[in-house]
Amino acid sequence: MIVKTNLYDLVSLWDNPDLSEKYVRFELQWNKTKKYRHDEIIQIRDLINTLSLQYEQLDGFIYSYQTPQICKEFDLLKIDESNLIDIEIKGENPSKAKILKQLQQNRHYLGILNKSSRYFCYVQKEKTILELLDNDLREITIDDLKSAILLIKDNYDINLDEQLSANHFLVSPLNSTINFLNNQYFLTEQQRTFKDKIFEILNNPDCKFIGLTGNAGTGKTLLLYDIAKELMSKYKVLIIHCGILCVGHDLLKSDKFDIISIKELKGDDKSKLDILSNHDIILIDETQRIYKSQFEFIKEFTLKNNVRCIFSFDENQTLTKSEKRNEISKEINDLCGKSIYKLSNKIRINREIASFIRILFGKENIQPNQLFPNVKLYYKPKNSWRSFIDYLENKQGYVYIPYTPSMYNFDYYEYNRDTSTNTHHVIGQEFNKVVMVLGDMFYFKDGKLSSFKHPNSDYLYTSLLYQGLTRTRNELALVITQESLFSSILDLFNFTKK
Numbered sequence: 227m228i229v230k231t232n233l234y235d236l237v238s239l240w241d242n243p244d245l246s247e248k249y250v251r252f253e254l255q256w257n258k259t260k261k262y263r264h265d266e267i268i269q270i271r272d273l274i275n276t277l278s279l280q281y282e283q284l285d286g287f288i289y290s291y292q293t294p295q296i297c298k299e300f301d302l303l304k305i306d307e308s309n310l311i312d313i314e315i316k317g318e319n320p321s322k323a324k325i326l327k328q329l330q331q332n333r334h335y336l337g338i339l340n341k342s343s344r345y346f347c348y349v350q351k352e353k354t355i356l357e358l359l360d361n362d363l364r365e366i367t368i369d370d371l372k373s374a375i376l377l378i379k380d381n382y383d384i385n386l387d388e389q390l391s392a393n394h395f396l397v398s399p400l401n402s403t404i405n406f407l408n409n410q411y412f413l414t415e416q417q418r419t420f421k422d423k424i425f426e427i428l429n430n431p432d433c434k435f436i437g438l439t440g441n442a443g444t445g446k447t448l449l450l451y452d453i454a455k456e457l458m459s460k461y462k463v464l465i466i467h468c469g470i471l472c473v474g475h476d477l478l479k480s481d482k483f484d485i486i487s488i489k490e491l492k493g494d495d496k497s498k499l500d501i502l503s504n505h506d507i508i509l510i511d512e513t514q515r516i517y518k519s520q521f522e523f524i525k526e527f528t529l530k531n532n533v534r535c536i537f538s539f540d541e542n543q544t545l546t547k548s549e550k551r552n553e554i555s556k557e558i559n560d561l562c563g564k565s566i567y568k569l570s571n572k573i574r575i576n577r578e579i580a581s582f583i584r585i586l587f588g589k590e591n592i593q594p595n596q597l598f599p600n601v602k603l604y605y606k607p608k609n610s611w612r613s614f615i616d617y618l619e620n621k622q623g624y625v626y627i628p629y630t631p632s633m634y635n636f637d638y639y640e641y642n643r644d645t646s647t648n649t650h651h652v653i654g655q656e657f658n659k660v661v662m663v664l665g666d667m668f669y670f671k672d673g674k675l676s677s678f679k680h681p682n683s684d685y686l687y688t689s690l691l692y693q694g695l696t697r698t699r700n701e702l703a704l705v706i707t708q709e710s711l712f713s714s715i716l717d718l719f720n721f722t723k724k
Contacts, residue, residue: 228291228386229254233284233302237271240264254289266290266301269315269350276353276368279375286380293390297415298335304375306382310336310343311374317350322363329358335412338394339384344374398656399451400474406451407481417449420567424453424536427565428507434528437562438538439555440569442696443580447511447654449569450538454483454509461506466491466524468512469653491520502527506534512653513539518552525561537562545630545650545693546684576600579702583695585718587688588674592719602703605712611663611705624661624703627652627694632681649690652697661703662694670714 231253239246243264250262274284288303302313312332316325329345336343345358346366355371356363399406413421420438427433440446450465457463467475468488475485484505491498502508508524510516528535541555559566582601584590606614618624630650667678667687677687695702706712 227255228288228384230286230288230380232281233270233274233287233289234281236287236289237267237274240267240271260290260292263290265317266315269317269348270302272350273313273315273348277372277375279372283376286378286382288386291386293335294387298331298412300332300336304378305339305341305384306379308342309378310339310341311378312336312343312345313371314345314347315350316347319349319352322356325356326358326361326363329356329363330361331412333358334410335390335395339389346371346374396445397448398474399448399478400472400655401657403474403477406448407477411448413449413452414445416569417445417452420569421449421453423567425456428457428534431532433565434534435525435558435562435565436534436536437558437566438536438569439540439558439566441540441542444569446538446540446569450509450511450536451478453536457507458482462504464502464505464508466508466510467654468510468515470651472651472655474655488516488520491523495523498523499527502533506532507536508533509536509538511538512543513537513558514541514544514554515549515653516554518554518557521554521557543653543693543696545686545689547686548684576700579695579698579700582702583692586675586695586715587692598719600701602701603712603715604703604705605709606705606707608665608707611665611707614705615661615663618661618703618705622659624659624701625657625697626661627697628663629680629687629690629694630682630685632685634681649693652694656697656699658699659701659703660694660698661705662691664691664704664706664708664711664715666708666711668708668711670711673718 235253236250237246239249246264246267247262250256250267251260256262270289277284286304288300288305290299290301291303292299300312301315304311312329314325314328314332325347329347333343333345347356347363348354348371349356355366355368357366357370395410395412397405397411402411405411424436424438427436438446438450454463454465463484465483465485466488467485471485471487479485486501488510491501502524508528510524513521524535527533537558539555539558544550578598578600581590581596582598585592604614615626619626625647628648630648667680668691669676669678675688677691680687680690704715706715
């Protein structure tokens with residue numbers, strides 16, 4: 227919930243930090259996790275004294291607004307139907323480059339509101355006010371800031387959480403490639419922190435290996451490709467994708483990204499060396515799927531040459547029995563030591579769908595009053611599910627992800643219809659709306675979702691299902707072809723008669 231406040235009220239208890247925090251938390255309805263900064267309250271008070279405006283003229287401000295998922299924070303916002311001002315507060319005098327970058331980011335982010343906007347920074351120590359004009363900073367007078375504040379009316383309500391949805395800014399380099407190439411995206415605070423630490427390590431020639439990990443939806447691929455894009459200005463960078471290359475990869479390659487599929491790293495040692503040679507940094511995406519022999523070859527090549535290697539991986543995203551047995555994630559952890567960075571904040575997949583998937587796989591229990599408005603469950607018998615999938619694809623905009631079939635054994639083949647997309651093709655990608663089918667290869671045993679053997683003895687249906695479901699950004703649909711399985715899933719989510 228976004229609560230507007232009067233700036234005089236906000237700083238009214240500036241000389242009593244404990245009481246001020248209690249009041250601000252109540253006034254703005256902050257939860258316990260929201261950080262209170264008393265030094266910022268003092269700095270805002272100093273700004274108010276400098277402005278010398280009347281009480282009613284400082285009404286309607288939004289203080290310390292933090293966007294959902296990305297957690298981008300704005301110090302002071304005031305918005306009406308046509309206008310917007312953003313005032314960032316600084317105590318010391320940071321470099322102008324940092325202020326410029328922050329205000330440019332704010333402009334990009336708030337630009338989606340389509341308002342006449344102005345962006346300011348108040349530096350308390352210097353008593354100066356800087357404004358972003360085009361792509362430069364200009365020092366302005368206090369009267370200029372007063373005029374900007376007084377221009378905005380107070381009686382305007384706006385749902386910033388809805389209008390600044392993370393979906394507009396958290397792009398996939400593989401599915402929103404043009405936006406990625408045009409820098410129309412943001413990294414979360416955690417991603418930015420890890421990026422800075424990784425660049426520090428890359429400046430240490432003694433450190434050869436870095437690991438980047440995290441569960442599905444935490445933004446590993448975006449961060450990896452963002453790092454690669456910045457490194458390309460100074461180094462020869464090779465990206466190895468441990469899966470099937472998609473259209474997004476082709477677009478990146480056309481923009482001078484050097485990307486190969488792990489399948490290209492085959493043959494004799496000379497052929498592999500021809501591919502890896504003349505590169506300074508190697509980045510490997512979905513490394514948990516790499517063959518052990520390929521992993522060992524890259525490791526030895528890195529150790530023997532003036533090369534660094536960054537592994538991006540998720541041990542929960544293995545698709546086959548052999549990938550699980552290889553335990554590549556353990557190998558990476560042993561190799562990288564302390565140079566492992568684990569992303570923990572889910573940004574791509576929303577919390578509701580992430581929780582649904584965990585409950586479906588028995589990794590957590592449903593909570594009281596927990597609802598799933600963005601998850602649809604459909605029972606469709608085997609003779610009608612296919613036409614219903616066509617309806618969801620063509621009329622509702624869902625992406626259907628079938629299971630990767632066996633090349634030789636055609637059991638359950640009806641669930642792997644002729645399509646250019648399957649669970650192996652979508653590795654590393656994401657889609658706004660996903661639909662999958664749970665057919666008669668699935669069943670519940672002791673309250674846990676299980677599956678019969680895949681026609682390819684190395685594949686695991688439960689792993690393929692997990693891979694597909696975790697490609698979802700906004701809406702998920704499950705089409706279930708058995709009444710007993712449908713009943714078990716409904717029981718799991720407490721949808722039973724009382």
